Amino acid sequence: MRRFFCNFVFLLLSASPQFAGAWSLEEAAKPYSGTEVSMIFLDRPGYNAIIKLLPDFEKRTGIKIKYQIVPYENTREKEELDFSSNGELTVALVDLVWIGEFAEAGWIVPFEEIKKKYPDIIDPNFDINDFIPLILNAFGTWQGKVYGPPFDNYSGLLYYNKDMLKEAGFDKPPETWDELINTYAPKLTKNSKYAFALQSRRGETQSCDSFMRFLWPWGGSLLDAKFHSNLGNPKSQEGLNFRQSLEKYMPPGIVDYDHSDAVNALAQGNVAMITEWSAFYSTLVDPKSSKIVDKLGVAPEPKGPDGRKPALGGFSLAVASQANDKQKAAAWLFIQWATGKEIGKQYVEAGGISGRQSTYKDPALLAKYPFIQPMLDSWQQGVPEYRPRFSEWSKLTDIIAEWGTKMMLNQVSVKQGSDEIGTRTEAVLKDAGYYDGKKPLAQ
Amino acid sequence: MAAIRISKRRFGIAHFVGLLLVLVFCVFPFYWMVSSSLKDPGLILTQKPTLTFQPTLENYQDAFQRNVGGSLGISLFVALTTTALSLLLGTPAAYALARFDFRGKKDIWFWFITNRMVSPIVLALPFFLLASNFHLIGNPIVLVFIYLTFNVPIVVWICSDQFRGIPKELDEAATLEGYNSFSIFWRVALPLGAPGIAVSAIFCFIFSWNELLYALILMRRETQTAPVVATSFMSGYQVPWGQIMATGTLVALPVIIFSLIVSRQMVRGLTMGAIK
């Protein structure tokens, strides 16, 4: 359906008299030269990469890009404050778990609206179908509407220390979680070295990285089809109990480990395997921060009984509704350029992760960055609702973070903790109106 | 006689050791921060913290690349201005509360204090709305005024104590010589109240310098204050320890320098008190 529509638009554009010759960024941007577009960036490789390429965009279009670097923990609050009080942001950085909230609050503009209002700025080469379907769906789409393309894209990957594995007698990484805990872990945990480290700090780290990771591969999930808690399901319980039994192969104090701690544990050679975000590849191969540069192995996450369901995370860029007309167009031009085919390869070389299939068709690129193939494989199999993306997620993530850490500390049993999370989650969803039809069951 | 002299000397040693302990207590974590900032980034994460190492300035170079330099200037402007304003507004008020007696005095004094009690978390949105109404978002002046709400109470508090300690005979003597109350304030109270004024100035500077929430919400990239820039890359995601420690040191240095300058006033005030 989308393909048909895209083709239709393309035909329309090509039939229109304005389409005399190729579309060019400079031409399209002429009426918006001098407009200021402002947005928030994180201090991560993907953003640093686009910052490097910005001068080229500014020169070609005359559009000024103003960005602020804010820690992830403060980004949502700054954006929300800005959007709810007619602030100045014109581009929204949308974490996949915020898209439900932002879309429902009316803070971001759907792609279709942009296309209708500003047909001239749409690059016919934009080809929205070139984006990897899973991530376009998960990061930039809500209830069937596309709001923006995926920009900063992650997948969970298994990083491992080849040498430590070889010493213990393994020449390849574990295929399944069962293998990991029964065969690999006991042999790798000795002499103050541990087999695995799972980042579990209270916060989004706990709910996404630690908790969810041990539900999906076992066939469990947070919610069932009717949005009631599915944690009591034996499959969910199996996964969570697995996590508990994995704890003895992890360093003490694991409940306080955040991303940097887990990555560091691997990088310093204290731990044999971690499942972390793809973006950490650059840290792990940087001799300044890593001692295992030449021993690093990358593979997709292990499979559970229900298959491979790796962690999914990422950000999309969308146009903010509070922007004026000129700013909206300029914002879209920027978004289009930043996620466009043209700079895909440059973006990856500068340290970013493109979301386009065409970028990764280059075998030289795949060979240069060994993490890309496992990442692409992971994106073939992930679940878009790995974490529910509706606006109530902000409340749910806190509930899960609190009780998930309590479970890991053995302050409550897995069953008790799951029941607590279940009751509270259902209370939140009931308040929101999911059970009596006031809100559609979208996640 | 000899016993007293021995005990006095022991006391002298105890005093010395005590002061030394205080020094170590205050300085050690700071020393650790500075030394980490001079270490090679990979070295910080090793199992054995090393006390001897090859110092390197690359963390500082990285820090300056993040525009820490410009933000130091903005922070300096905001902190100095708000401290000066707080002293300007606060010292007369402190004097009034110390010297004059009027009904409602206790209540006014208490009201000053309550200004400092409300959590910035819930005042952030109102301030944001107020500032954007006046088109002041990104203008450091707005921070200067917001910080007054917690700086003036500090000044009033500490200085009113100080002024109360000045004997009233001096005031009466000055009055008899024909000075009006403002001159008394200017010539008698301020110089004698120097230790308190100095301490409150240091506190005002420190609290304004280190304030994070309002600066994060109300400033734009070009006008970010130093702590905001320093924390912009402090996320659980990646913790570049070397750079963080370097920015932490850079951010703390101006405050220490300011206190050095101002604490000489404190000492002067103390000796003046003795000659009183």
Added chain:
Amino acid sequence: MTEQRHRANISTDPVKPSRKPKLRPIRAVPRKTYSSGVIFFLAPAVIVLLAVGIFPLLFAVWNSMHEFILSRARIYALHGQPFLWFQNYLGLVNDAGFRESLFRTFVFLLINLPIQLVLGLLIALLLHKVGHEWLKNICRVSLVIPLATTLAVVGLMGRLMFNSSFGVVNYAVATVISLFHSIGPLLQGHFQVLHGFWRHVVPSNMIDWLGNPNLAFATVSIMDCWQWTPFCALVLLSSLTLVPPEIEEAAKLETDRWWQVLWRVQLPFMLPGITAILILRTADILKMFDVVYTMTQGGPGNATDLISVYVQRVGFRQVDQGVASAQAIVLLIITIILSRIYIRYFYREI
């Protein structure tokens, strides 16, 4: 030595402390100069604080009585914000998380405030005592260092130093233990007992400061004490300068015991300073957020989830500014009540 005053024409209203009464003295001529001065001294500060501070406070109160979830801003623009009376406040009673967090914060307060006060007092006394001038000067300046460090950096410093694998604190502990082992044979029997006791308390050399709930609480306390004891010390030091030197000298001649001099002579002058510290630190601990956030995010589990961390979560992660405002107003009321209590029992005008 109180001035006598004659109240004619009072326009004060005890409920609204911001009104300034006019003074009409009946003393002899020299006193007249004090009369009108009051307003000019007080007015600038009061006006500025009112102008800047009153609107946000009223707005927060208004928020607390309405529903205000940021993501519904558009709905509010069209239909207005639902008026909730005191529903937000009543909801707090049922909110177990809020109660637990408040309790935890009070435990934190009860543990840390006395420590900071007492240590601050000792430091102030050390700095006040005559002798070792150069060392005293260095000390006085170094007191500023902990305060000067940005709160977020303090939190991260804590993470670095207390890290169980590469933190310097555990390194120091390990060094002490190995020293202990080397002198162990000299102690023989005692050594076994002590060693057994030590191993019972600390199972391994890698003390898990940040992952163990109780130790995490202790670590946050330590960083808070490190940062604020100098504050107490500086305030108490400037209070100590208020003690008239003659009285101090006389007292020192009378008794050799420093604690008697402290109790009888110096403390009464320091009471205003102590009250100030009590009130400020109470208010600050109830607002304490940055350090905990960067060190532990409130975890592990709930161990360091102090009340303002909780409020921030509600106000900015669940973006429910209405409930968060109600919580902050409740905290404000608690602080005011506590402050009144402090003033009643500790404050004495000198």
